[in-house]
Amino acid sequence: MRQRALTLADPNPDQLPDGSLLAAIDIGSNSFHLIIAKTEHGEMRTQEVLAEKVQLGAGLEDHHLSQEAIDRGLACLARFAQLLSSVEPLRIRAVGTNALRQAHNRLDFTLPAAEILGTKIDVIYGREEARLVYLGVAHTLADDAQSRLVVDIGGGSTEFIIGERFEPKRLESLQMGCVSFGRDCFADGVISKENYRRAYDRARVEVAHIHYRYNAKHWEEAVGSSGTLNAINTIVTHNGWSEGGITRKALEKLEKKLLTFNHFDDIDLDGLSENRRNVIVAGVAITSALFDILGVEHMRTSPGALREGVIYDLMGRLSHEDVRERTVNALVQRYGTDQETADIVERRCGMLFSACRGAWKLSDEDGDLLLWGARCHEIGMAISHKHANRHTAYLLRNADLPGFSQEEQESLAILTQGQRGKLPASLLEDLPKQQRRKMLYLLAILRLAVCLKHVEFLEGLPAFGITADKFTLSLGIPEGWLENHPLTAVELEQEQSTMAKLDFTLTLN
Numbered sequence: 001m002r003q004r005a006l007t008l009a010d011p012n013p014d015q016l017p018d019g020s021l022l023a024a025i026d027i028g029s030n031s032f033h034l035i036i037a038k039t040e041h042g043e044m045r046t047q048e049v050l051a052e053k054v055q056l057g058a059g060l061e062d063h064h065l066s067q068e069a070i071d072r073g074l075a076c077l078a079r080f081a082q083l084l085s086s087v088e089p090l091r092i093r094a095v096g097t098n099a100l101r102q103a104h105n106r107l108d109f110t111l112p113a114a115e116i117l118g119t120k121i122d123v124i125y126g127r128e129e130a131r132l133v134y135l136g137v138a139h140t141l142a143d144d145a146q147s148r149l150v151v152d153i154g155g156g157s158t159e160f161i162i163g164e165r166f167e168p169k170r171l172e173s174l175q176m177g178c179v180s181f182g183r184d185c186f187a188d189g190v191i192s193k194e195n196y197r198r199a200y201d202r203a204r205v206e207v208a209h210i211h212y213r214y215n216a217k218h219w220e221e222a223v224g225s226s227g228t229l230n231a232i233n234t235i236v237t238h239n240g241w242s243e244g245g246i247t248r249k250a251l252e253k254l255e256k257k258l259l260t261f262n263h264f265d266d267i268d269l270d271g272l273s274e275n276r277r278n279v280i281v282a283g284v285a286i287t288s289a290l291f292d293i294l295g296v297e298h299m300r301t302s303p304g305a306l307r308e309g310v311i312y313d314l315m316g317r318l319s320h321e322d323v324r325e326r327t328v329n330a331l332v333q334r335y336g337t338d339q340e341t342a343d344i345v346e347r348r349c350g351m352l353f354s355a356c357r358g359a360w361k362l363s364d365e366d367g368d369l370l371l372w373g374a375r376c377h378e379i380g381m382a383i384s385h386k387h388a389n390r391h392t393a394y395l396l397r398n399a400d401l402p403g404f405s406q407e408e409q410e411s412l413a414i415l416t417q418g419q420r421g422k423l424p425a426s427l428l429e430d431l432p433k434q435q436r437r438k439m440l441y442l443l444a445i446l447r448l449a450v451c452l453k454h455v456e457f458l459e460g461l462p463a464f465g466i467t468a469d470k471f472t473l474s475l476g477i478p479e480g481w482l483e484n485h486p487l488t489a490v491e492l493e494q495e496q497s498t499m500a501k502l503d504f505t506l507t508l509n
Contacts, residue, residue, distance in 0.1 A: 016319045021047070023087045024310035025080060025094035027113075027121065029057030029155025030179045030279060031227060032073065034080045035307045036087060043139070044311050048083055052076045053275040056109075057099040057156045057179040065103045073109060077116045089118045093314050095132070095306070096123040098156030098177060101406070107432060122405035126173020129306060130159035131402050134168040136309030137225050137302045149219040149294070152305065153228040153286055155179035155279070160210060162219050170213060171400075174206045178228050181282035182264075189264035191281055196259060199282050203289035216295035224301040228283035231276045233301040238271030245300040251288050258284060313403070324403035328372045331399070335382040337375075341453060346374040348449035348461075355466035356473065360441045369408065370442050373415035374449060380416075393417035411439065418443045419450050423498050440504055444473055447498075448506075451491040472505040482508070 016039055026033040033051045037044035054076050059069020084092060094113070100106045100123045110121040124132070133152045141148070143165055150161040156177040162170040182189075185199035224233065224246065236242040236250035239257075261267050264278045272280060290296065316322060332342060353367050380391030393413040401409055418427050423443065428436045455461055465476025475492075482489040496506045 016315055020318075021087045021091060022311050022314055022318075023084055023092045024307045024314065025077070025092070025117065026305070026307040026310065027056070027073070027077075027094060027096040027100065028054075028306075029060075029097060029099040029157070029177055030055055031155070031275070032056075032076045032080070033305075033307045034083065035311060036083065037311050039315060042315075044308070044315070050080060050083065052079070055155070055179055055278075057177065058183060060099050060102055060156075060180075063102055063104045065099070065105055065109060070109045074112055074116060077113050081116050081118075084117065091314065091318065092117065092119045093310050094119055094121045095129075095310055095405070096121050097129055097154060097306070098126070098175075101125070102156065111432060120407075123407065124405050125400070125409075126157055126159065127171040127400050128402060128404070129157070130161050130171040130173055131168055132309035132313060133159050133225055133306050134161040134163050134171075134309065135166070135312050136304040136306060137223060138163065138166045138304070139308065139312060140302045140304035141223065146220040147218065149214065149222045149296075150225055150302075151222065151229065151290065151299070152225040153178060153283055154226065158206075158286060158290075160214055162214060170218075172210050172214065174210070176203055176206045176286055178279035178283040178286065181286060182279050185285075186264070186281060189278065191259065191261050191263060191266075193259060196255070196281065196285055199285035200289050203286045204293055207290045207293040211293050214294055216297075222296045222299040224299050226305040227276070228279065229287065229299070230301045230303070231272065231280060232284060232287060234271040235269055235280075239269070245298050246287070247298050248291055248296075251284065251291060254284055255288060322403065324368075324372070324401075324408075327402050327404065328375055331376050331379060331395075331401070335376075335379040335395070337378050337381070341378060342375050344453045345377060345446075345449045346371050348452055349374040349445055352445040352448060352466060356441065356445065356468040359468040359470070360438075362438065362441065366438060366442060369411055369415070370445060373412050373419075373442070373446055376412075377416050377419050377446070377450065389417050389419050389421065392419075414439060415442055415446055419446050423447075423502060425502060440502060444499060444504060444506065447495055448473075448475075448492075451488060451495060455485060455488055471503065472507065474507040474509065477508055 018040055020039045021036060022039065023034065023036045030053065031051050032054050035046060036048040037046050054072050056065065056069050056073050059066035094117055096110065100109065106123060110123065114120050134150050137150050147162060147164050150163065152159040154177050156179060158174050158176050160172045161168045181199045185202065186195045224230065232254065233246050236246060236254055237244065241253045242250040257269065258267065258281050267277050267280065313323065349370050353362065353370055377392060378388065379395055380388040383391040393416050396409055396416060397413040414427060428439055431439060452461060462478045462481055467474045492508055499506045
């Protein structure tokens with residue numbers, strides 16, 4: 001796997017030392033989960049686990065989170081933060097799932113949440129959530145070669161993965177969850193045969209979309225992950241309806257029992273925890289539908305889930321086994337990018353970044369983003385030379401990029417869209433104010449690297465003097481060099497004008 005540039009590397013690039021503390025926070029639509037783990041010989045050993053029912057998704061209406069839901073979530077994270085004082089901020093990762101994916105006002109939550117935790121909140125796409133779920137589950141199962149279906153029913157979405165050993169082969173995320181179905185199909189918590197049938201039929205329709213690729217012909221065993229399926233397994237086992245795992249017959253008995261209650265508050269079942277009472281009926285309806293549509297006869301459950309997957313993924317990032325590297329390299333190969341040109345732009349970006357990072361307070365994460373943008377800045381050429389930068393941005397915004405959060409994909413798209421031509425202020429207007437200046441710095445570096453890329457084909461670049469302060473980047477160019485390279489001189493002069501419109505000064509001397 002290709003590694004990061006040496007100028008951006010961590011002090012210990014080869015291995016995460018044994019005994020390192022890592023933490024993951026799963027900001028789910030139903031519950032928030034915190035796990036703190038210690039590394040031992042490439043595996044994790046859990047130190048602390050904390051879960052709270054927040055039901056962030058219950059406060060989502062018309063794609064906006066209510067202030068009450070935001071306040072509940074922030075209060076929970078403030079309690080989590082008390083346990084994180086012993087963990088270095090760079091070894092903490094917080095991920096947001098369906099409720100934050102759907103919320104147009106997610107920044108009202110994620111910005112104060114980042115302040116509380118001391119680390120950013122990565123809102124991840126459904127298929128990235130599925131990848132991380134599988135990673136967490138796979139580490140709890142035997143390392144055999146048989147294919148397995150892994151299912152995770154969350155508060156707002158349900159993830160389906162078919163994989164072998166530690167490698168997911170197919171990933172899908174459907175818009176159905178126990179919180180959203182509970183709210184939409186069981187008004188005011190009322191249980192009836194009609195309401196239950198509505199939830200079941202709605203789930204059947206959703207699962208039918210993936211039937212062809214996920215039915216029982218494609219896997220040898222089914223595994224359930226996370227709260228809902230583990231709760232169902234506990235109930236059917238405690239009540240003697242199954243000797244182990246979830247079966248179709250056990251589900252039928254659980255359905256029949258649940259329909260004897262009139263309201264969520266009335267539910268009284270051995271093995272059912274208090275915080276699952278409001279979501280168990282919708283969860284059973286979804287489970288029954290996916291059993292019927294996909295041909296599941298028996299499903300065992302795993303303690304592994306998204307939070308464990310985040311820990312293992314974080315271990316990889318900190319040990320230079322970052323799946324994002326593999327993703328970018330695969331993207332470049334898929335679209336036949338000119339590797340020599342990409343390497344030149346990446347080297348120029350690395351040089352400029354190293355010179356400017358101190359003055360501009362840029363981090364290793366910023367450097368990684370810049371180098372990934374440089375590496376794939378021309379993938380849009382596979383569509384058309386005309387407006388190639390726009391095609392690149394479109395691909396980066398809309399492709400499945402394993403390992404990347406929504407924010408990271410959007411940042412890559414902004415970088416590559418703004419690599420050339422006009423740089424309208426509107427390109428940055430949707431970013432939080434504190435991120436706009438940083439993105440402008442990265443854009444300035446990438447645009448300069450693109451301006452200089454063709455020179456190196458002919459002769460290598462001379463030694464530039466590079467200095468930077470908050471609003472200025474100065475290039476010390478050898479006397480007479482610009483006169484001998486008129487096309488590059490024109491491009492650099494255009495850059496001066498373009499950057500000036502955004503109150504950023506590029507000087508050539």
